[in-house]
Amino acid sequence: MNPCFYWIDRPVSFRPGETIAAALLRAGIADLGPEGGAVRGRVFCGIGACQACVVAVAGEGAVEACLTPARSGMRLAPPPSLGLRHE
Amino acid sequence: MSELAMTELPILVVGGGPAGVAAAVTLAEAGLRVLLIEQRDRLGGAIHRQPAPGAPQVWRGPARHRRNWTELTSRLERAAARIELRTSSVFLGIDGAGRFLFEDRRAGRVFARRVRAAIVAVGAVERIRPFEGWELPGVTSAGGAQVLLKETGRPPEGPIVVAGTGPLLLAVAAQLARAGNPPLAVLERGNPWRRPKTLAGLATAGPQLTEAAAYATTLAWKRVPYRTASEVLGVSEVGQGLAIRVRLGKIERLLQARHLLVHDGLEPNRAGIPLPAPGAEIPVLLAGDGREILGADAAILDGRRAAAAVLASLGQAAPVAPLEAALGKARAFQRDLAEALRSPSTLPTPETMICRCEGRRYADFTALPADASAREIRLMGRFGLGACQGRFCGPMLAELRGEALPSASPPRWPLRPVSLAALANFSMDQTET
Numbered sequence: 001m002n003p004c005f006y007w008i009d010r011p012v013s014f015r016p017g018e019t020i021a022a023a024l025l026r027a028g029i030a031d032l033g034p035e036g037g038a039v040r041g042r043v044f045c046g047i048g049a050c051q052a053c054v055v056a057v058a059g060e061g062a063v064e065a066c067l068t069p070a071r072s073g074m075r076l077a078p079p080p081s082l083g084l085r086h087e
Numbered sequence: 088m089s090e091l092a093m094t095e096l097p098i099l100v101v102g103g104g105p106a107g108v109a110a111a112v113t114l115a116e117a118g119l120r121v122l123l124i125e126q127r128d129r130l131g132g133a134i135h136r137q138p139a140p141g142a143p144q145v146w147r148g149p150a151r152h153r154r155n156w157t158e159l160t161s162r163l164e165r166a167a168a169r170i171e172l173r174t175s176s177v178f179l180g181i182d183g184a185g186r187f188l189f190e191d192r193r194a195g196r197v198f199a200r201r202v203r204a205a206i207v208a209v210g211a212v213e214r215i216r217p218f219e220g221w222e223l224p225g226v227t228s229a230g231g232a233q234v235l236l237k238e239t240g241r242p243p244e245g246p247i248v249v250a251g252t253g254p255l256l257l258a259v260a261a262q263l264a265r266a267g268n269p270p271l272a273v274l275e276r277g278n279p280w281r282r283p284k285t286l287a288g289l290a291t292a293g294p295q296l297t298e299a300a301a302y303a304t305t306l307a308w309k310r311v312p313y314r315t316a317s318e319v320l321g322v323s324e325v326g327q328g329l330a331i332r333v334r335l336g337k338i339e340r341l342l343q344a345r346h347l348l349v350h351d352g353l354e355p356n357r358a359g360i361p362l363p364a365p366g367a368e369i370p371v372l373l374a375g376d377g378r379e380i381l382g383a384d385a386a387i388l389d390g391r392r393a394a395a396a397v398l399a400s401l402g403q404a405a406p407v408a409p410l411e412a413a414l415g416k417a418r419a420f421q422r423d424l425a426e427a428l429r430s431p432s433t434l435p436t437p438e439t440m441i442c443r444c445e446g447r448r449y450a451d452f453t454a455l456p457a458d459a460s461a462r463e464i465r466l467m468g469r470f471g472l473g474a475c476q477g478r479f480c481g482p483m484l485a486e487l488r489g490e491a492l493p494s495a496s497p498p499r500w501p502l503r504p505v506s507l508a509a510l511a512n513f514s515m516d517q518t519e520t
């Protein structure tokens with residue numbers, strides 16, 4: 001069985017060596033929230049430049065989903081400030 | 088290796104794409120120590136992104152690029168004794184004491200190194216011409232989608248539209264088609280058939296033409312329409328998908344799709360990158376598409392050129408004239424290509440997002456005084472201040488103003504998100520030599 005991490009509360013399985021972005025997209029998760037945010041996160045440039053895919057890793061901080069290899073048991077969520085500033 | 092070579096400071100190369108690897112190999116083969124830094128967990132850069140272990144291989148187009156890369160990586164292996172390779176390590180910037188700072192993401196710590204010279208080969212970023220809704224989830228850059236396709240071996244599910252301008256649209260669409268999900272349509276903003284003279288000039292370029300022909304054949308075979316003089320006007324969310332308003336020649340249409348892939352050319356990835364100052368104590372040279380957009384073949388030559396310049400500054404003879412000549416040819420090709428695809432500029436609607444990071448729209452830009460300086464655009468308009476350091480809105484505003492926005496100097500530090508834990512793990516005595 002493939003290992004998995006959690007997007008908010010939802011388990012997302014990944015192939016070892018795959019990035020967080022690849023696994024999220026394969027699971028059909030394109031909207032990286034926050035829910036109702038004026039500007040929502042998403043994988044866009046795929047190469048670490050646009051910062052639109054930045055996700056918060058519980059206990060670690062923020063990383064680009066498109067650069068970071070997925071690890072088993074990671075707990076991921078939208079970063080706290082994104083898109084909430086201009087509501 | 089001699090005693091001296093062991094204790095000598097290394098030459099830093101940032102970026103493990105074709106340009107960086109070519110530079111590192113050239114320096115190491117000449118007997119120098121090299122520190123090669125790559126933010127990803129594997130080398131390859133934008134073009135040679137490797138599939139995750141166990142993922143199916145996708146069709147990568149003509150074989151020449153793969154051959155070039157196989158040659159570079161085998162030379163890298165042979166020179167491995169002189170190359171310290173640090174993957175999953177992000178170049179963050181230079182501190183006041185002239186030390187180069189990196190975040191080792193695997194170990195979760197920041198480290199500092201002293202180097203003799205640096206070659207920065209951090210590649211290109213895609214240019215995007217903004218339209219209403221480009222910031223929505225479901226809209227991806229075409230190159231970004233391509234990189235993900237190579238990595239996972241699987242195309243995104245559901246209908247796809249590819250739009251913008253440039254040869255990358257063809258490549259991505261053909262690769263998606265071969266991987267089992269041919270796009271509904273490819274919309275090219277330019278109208279190359281209108282410029283037959285320029286096209287005829289391009290036709291003399293050997294390998295690039297063969298490559299384009301292979302992509303075009305795939306699209307014809309998979310019945311993917313390639314429409315010129317066509318573009319996206321706006322996009323909105325409907326249910327699980329996207330409603331894409333397009334112009335096909337003179338007619339407007341509404342397309343329903345799950346994914347919209349956009350791309351309007353490439354820009355050197357410059358935001359926050361230390362620029363070479365003549366006579367600087369530690370010379371910093373740019374190489375590859377991060378210096379000038381000349382494409383994958385030229386990136387290898389340009390990496391060698393930068394390495395030759397470093398060697399020359401250390402008194403080792405290294406001929407650069409043949410490299411310069413080949414780069415000149417690549418430059419002429421890029422110029423003709425841009426000319427063939429040139430399209431009239433269009434103004435975004437007031438509601439169009441310009442700076443996605445800070446949620447700033449075109450109306451916020453037009454509200455600024457017409458003669459606002461770059462500094463005023465930044466500070467009053469709050470453009471270019473977000474997390475991406477203006478990598479995307481910078482080129483958009485430059486095109487709308489008809490004049491480049493000078494980059495923020497000095498760049499804000501850190502250039503990228505650095506975890507607090509990694510910063511806390513940094514202390515001055517971590518300067519490794």
Ligand SMILES: Cc1cc2nc3c(=O)[nH]c(=O)nc-3n(C[C@H](O)[C@H](O)[C@H](O)COP(=O)(O)OP(=O)(O)OC[C@H]3O[C@@H](n4cnc5c(N)ncnc54)[C@H](O)[C@@H]3O)c2cc1C
Nearest residue numbers: 102104105106126132133134178209210230375376383386
């Ligand atoms: C998304 C995308 C897809 C592309 N796809 C193709 C293609 O399929 N075919 C083609 O011919 N051309 C493609 N190109 C064009 C591409 O720019 C050139 O083909 C070629 O890859 C340029 O080589 P390079 O070594 O200059 O840069 P790159 O190949 O982009 O390599 C730069 C490297 O630097 C690393 N890097 C960046 N910033 C940092 C940092 N701060 N710290 C550490 N490492 C860093 C990157 O991870 C990357 O590995 C693509 C460009 C983009 C942006």
Ligand code: FES
Nearest residue numbers: 044045046051066
């Ligand atoms: S998608 Fe742009 S930084 Fe990850």
